[in-house]
Every structure is written in structure tokens, then in C-alpha cells.
Amino acid sequence: MKKYFRIGLDVDDILFSCNEYAVELANREYGFEPPMTIEEIQSWGKTGRRTDVLLDYYQKESFVKNQPLLPGARQFVEELSRRAEVFFVSAIPPKLMGIREEQLSEAFPMVPGKNMILGFRKELVNMDILLDDGGHNISSSSSAYPVLMRKPWNRHMTGCISVNNYDEFLTFLDILMNPMAYQCEGGTENKVLALIGPSGSGKTELMGELMKTCGAVRAKSYTTRERKGGEEEDAYHFVTPEEFFRLEQEGAFFETTRYAQNCYGSMIKDIDDVLAGGNHAVMAVDICGGIALKRAYKKRAALIFAERPKEELISSVLDRRCPREEKIKRLVSLDTELRNEEFCDFTVRNSEDLRKLMTKI
Numbered sequence: 001m002k003k004y005f006r007i008g009l010d011v012d013d014i015l016f017s018c019n020e021y022a023v024e025l026a027n028r029e030y031g032f033e034p035p036m037t038i039e040e041i042q043s044w045g046k047t048g049r050r051t052d053v054l055l056d057y058y059q060k061e062s063f064v065k066n067q068p069l070l071p072g073a074r075q076f077v078e079e080l081s082r083r084a085e086v087f088f089v090s091a092i093p094p095k096l097m098g099i100r101e102e103q104l105s106e107a108f109p110m111v112p113g114k115n116m117i118l119g120f121r122k123e124l125v126n127m128d129i130l131l132d133d134g135g136h137n138i139s140s141s142s143s144a145y146p147v148l149m150r151k152p153w154n155r156h157m158t159g160c161i162s163v164n165n166y167d168e169f170l171t172f173l174d175i176l177m178n179p180m181a182y183q184c185e186g187g188t189e190n191k192v193l194a195l196i197g198p199s200g201s202g203k204t205e206l207m208g209e210l211m212k213t214c215g216a217v218r219a220k221s222y223t224t225r226e227r228k229g230g231e232e233e234d235a236y237h238f239v240t241p242e243e244f245f246r247l248e249q250e251g252a253f254f255e256t257t258r259y260a261q262n263c264y265g266s267m268i269k270d271i272d273d274v275l276a277g278g279n280h281a282v283m284a285v286d287i288c289g290g291i292a293l294k295r296a297y298k299k300r301a302a303l304i305f306a307e308r309p310k311e312e313l314i315s316s317v318l319d320r321r322c323p324r325e326e327k328i329k330r331l332v333s334l335d336t337e338l339r340n341e342e343f344c345d346f347t348v349r350n351s352e353d354l355r356k357l358m359t360k361i
């Protein structure tokens with residue numbers, strides 16, 4: 001069967017451990033006290049911090065030769081190869097390209113050598129989907145769907161399609177390849193109504209409307225962000241970053257995301273309790289939350305895109321009572337988020353549209 005999708009996979013920290021392995025070697029070589037952790041890696045290139053020593057490892061032959069294969073990487077590539085044509089897209093210095101080629105052929109014999117694209121100009125690579133952990137590679141990608149693999153060093157990335165692991169990526173691929181299996185339709189069953197859209201698009205307003213007019217009940221999520229001026233006290237469970245990370249470590253969340261440098265997460269029990277109580281569950285999520293909801297609830301999840309003219313979105317963010325830095329991040333991600341409409345089941349412009357939609361579903 002012809003495989004229609006071309007998927008480009010970054011290699012470092014997608015298939016082989018890179019930053020984590022370098023941190024391990026650096027701690028051994030330099031005896032850092034306290035030991036260096038991957039949480040300290042906050043961006044690419046030299047930063048004037050102790051993590052700069054890591055950059056030397058990436059140039060070493062012995063480093064590339066010994067990078068450990070990440071758990072599940074082989075099965076992931078095998079699975080992808082069954083569904084699509086897989087390419088490796090790896091930024092590697094020219095002198096190390098031969099070693100990378102050997103490393104990839106040995107670990108992934110199912111991918112032909114001609115599908116290795118090695119070099120630093122990733123922005124020229126035009127795949128259907130690119131999976132990469134480098135925020136700069138995602139922002140500059142010419143691929144149709146750049147997907148970010150969430151790692152500590154790309155937490156600043158906002159509004160883009162991102163996944164936390166191989167399973168989430170496979171779900172995203174499935175949604176693209178079999179959209180009809182996920183398309184929300186009418187029926188009597190209560191739904192999970194997920195409002196999606198850029199900052200200021202009216203998600204909170206529409207959520208209030210759904211609660212008032214359709215008896216929908218909000219599944220409240222968790223966030224580490226500060227309550228914004230004028231926001232209701234129970235808009236979220238407002239928690240400290242420490243509390244959020246504790247819950248995350250305990251596996252309490254069924255999905256989490258990062259937005260404008262803050263953490264957000266929701267719990268499946270909160271949604272299921274609303275459904276079990278005989279109501280529609282409603283929540284506002286970013287596109288990553290939308291994908292996670294489709295993974296869990298398939299057709300029962302209605303992704304509703306809140307559309308609003310761009311000028312109004314900008315004006316709404318400028319008026320938001322929150323730190324200036326946060327406003328900038330929200331504005332920068334507007335265009336990326338507008339593109340996410342294509343993954344939603346429905347688009348609404350106002351409460352009138354929403355009321356009409358609710359009579360259909």
C-alpha cells in the first residue's frame with residue numbers, strides 16, 4: 001500500500017538520549033555540586049551558565065557513538081513505518097554524519113538510508129509532519145504540521161501542537177489519517193465540550209453561556225499561573241508550581257500543557273464525574289488538551305473553535321490584567337493558534353452560533 005504521509009523525526013532527544021546523557025557525563029567529569037539537572041537547560045547555544053560545558057559533548061565522536069537509545073524508540077519507529085514514510089531529520093556536524101548514519105541504520109533497519117536528511121538547515125525540510133524537541137526548529141519549520149516533543153528546554157513554546165510522549169504523537173497521527181473516527185456527531189449522549197482558541201477569543205465567555213443555557217458543568221482544571229485581575233476565584237484550581245509538579249509526578253493528570261510559561265493540567269475523574277452526573281462537561285483547553293480529549297473520548301469529545309477577528313484578539317490581550325511578559329507570549333502565539341481551527345469539529349463566532357450548534361449535538 002502506498003504510504004501518503006511523510007514524517008520527519010528529529011533524532012537527538014527524540015530517538016537517542018542527548019541532553020540527559022550529556023548531563024550525566026558532565027556530572028561525572030566535572031563533579032558539579034549540586035549535580036547538574038536537565039531542568040537547568042533552558043535554551044539552545046551558549047548562555048554563560050554551567051550548562052555551556054554540554055555543548056562540547058555534542059561535537060565529540062565518542063558521544064554520538066554511545067548515545068543511548070531511548071526506551072520504546074524502536075517500537076515507535078516500527079509503528080510509524082507501518083503507517084507512513086519515515087525520515088530522520090538530524091542536525092549533526094558534517095564530520096559526524098557518517099557515525100550518525102551508522103547509528104541510525106543499526107537501530108532502525110526498517111528505515112532506508114536514503115531517508116536520512118542530515119544537516120543544520122532543518123527549516124528547508126518540508127515534511128507532512130515533523131517531530132522535534134527544538135523550539136527554534138518548530139517555529140521555523142516549513143513542514144505542514146510541526147509537532148513539538150515537550151522537554152524542559154522548550155517550556156517557553158506556546159500554542160503549538162505538542163506531545164509529551166510517543167503515544168500522544170501516534171494519536172495525533174491517527175486523528176490526521178482517520179479524521180472520521182474522531183468527528184463529533186449528534187446523539188443523545190452527553191459530550192465533553194472543549195473550547196479552543198487563542199487568548200481573548202471568548203472561550204471563558206462561551207463556557208459561561210454553555211453552563212447557563214445547556215446545563216453544562218465545568219470540569220475545572222489546574223494551573224500554576226497567577227489569578228488575573230478580575231478573574232473569578234474558582235476559575236481554576238490555582239496551585240503552586242511545587243504542588244503542580246507533585247501532582248504531575250503522581251500521575252494525577254491525564255493531560256498537561258505549558259502556555260505562556262505556566263503549567264495547566266486536567267484530571268479525567270473531574271470530567272467523568274460530570275458525565276456520570278448526566279451533564280455535558282465543558283472546559284477550555286489548548287490544542288494539546290484537545291488532542292488528549294480526542295484520545296480519551298473520541299467522537300464524544302466536541303472540539304469547538306472560538307473565532308474572533310484578529311484585531312479584537314490583540315486588543316483583548318492588551319487589555320488583559322496580567323504581566324507584560326505574559327501578554328507578549330500570548331500575542332506571539334496568536335497565528336499558530338489560529339491554525340488549530342482545522343483540528344476542531346466546529347467553529348463558533350458568538351453565543352448565537354453556540355446555541356445553534358448545541359441543538360445539533
Ligand SMILES: Nc1ncnc2c1ncn2[C@@H]1O[C@H](COP(=O)(O)OP(=O)(O)OP(=O)(O)O)[C@@H](O)[C@H]1O
Binds near residue numbers: 198206306308316350
Ligand atoms: N465575541 C466577543 N465580542 C466582544 N467581546 C468579547 C467576545 N468574546 C469575548 N469578549 C470579551 O473579550 C475578553 C476575553 O474573553 P474571554 O476571557 O472569554 O476569552 P478567553 O478565550 O477565555 O481568553 P484567555 O484564553 O486569554 O483566558 C472578555 O473581556 C470578554 O468579555
Ligand SMILES: Nc1nc2c(ncn2[C@@H]2O[C@H](COP(=O)(O)O)[C@@H](O)[C@H]2O)c(=O)[nH]1
Binds near residue numbers: 265
Ligand atoms: N491542555 C490544557 N489546556 C488548558 C487547561 N486549562 C486551560 N488551558 C488552556 O491554557 C491556555 C491559557 O489559559 P488562560 O486561562 O491562562 O488564558 C488557554 O488556551 C486555555 O484554554 C488544561 O487543563 N489543559
